[in-house]
Amino acid sequence: MTTTYAVHYTYGIDSADARLEHRDAHVQFLLGLQEQEALLLCGAYSDDQHPGALLVVAAESADQARSTVEQDPYHQRGLIDDIAVREWVSRLGSRSEALQ
Template identity: 35%
Template sequence: MGPGRIMLLPMSVFAVEYVYVADTESIRDEHRPAHREFLAGLVADSDGIALVASGPYVDGSGALLLIAAPSQAALAERLAKDPFAINGTIAVLRMTEWSPVTGELAHHA
């Protein structure tokens, strides 16, 4: 590979579920701007991690994030830097490799 060329890493899509610690709404409100800035920074760069979509559950119990990443380990390492994780608002973080076969996100498979 010559200079100036970017090596594309093999990617998987992960469905990441955050389940929030009960009664942490005020902490999440305080850190939400930094959390959203963190998510906006998940763009395919040298580590290959890129946010596909994200959003909270309507009932406020957690959130679902779809993230392309070269490995689950790399993604877990990056998500540990989320301000919500750092500030103890996530009770459960579940990551499942997902294959979007049909629909608007199928090109990520």
């Protein structure tokens, strides 16, 4: 049984240029997760003072969710300072049924 996890990336404050350089590999990684139905939603925060992103991931456990996103080229190149994984339950909203 899969569970939904909110995965928060905190990017290195000076990582913008390196992230741009490796963005294609990062996007291809995310598209692969989407094809596997492991990635439900994702997007970057627009706050340049606190760069980061939110991914909503389907996984068997928090450990599996973490090990999955640790394969991200951004993580492998040291561009993510922190990855926080929390179980997330969608309750309301026009798209909540799609996340269950």
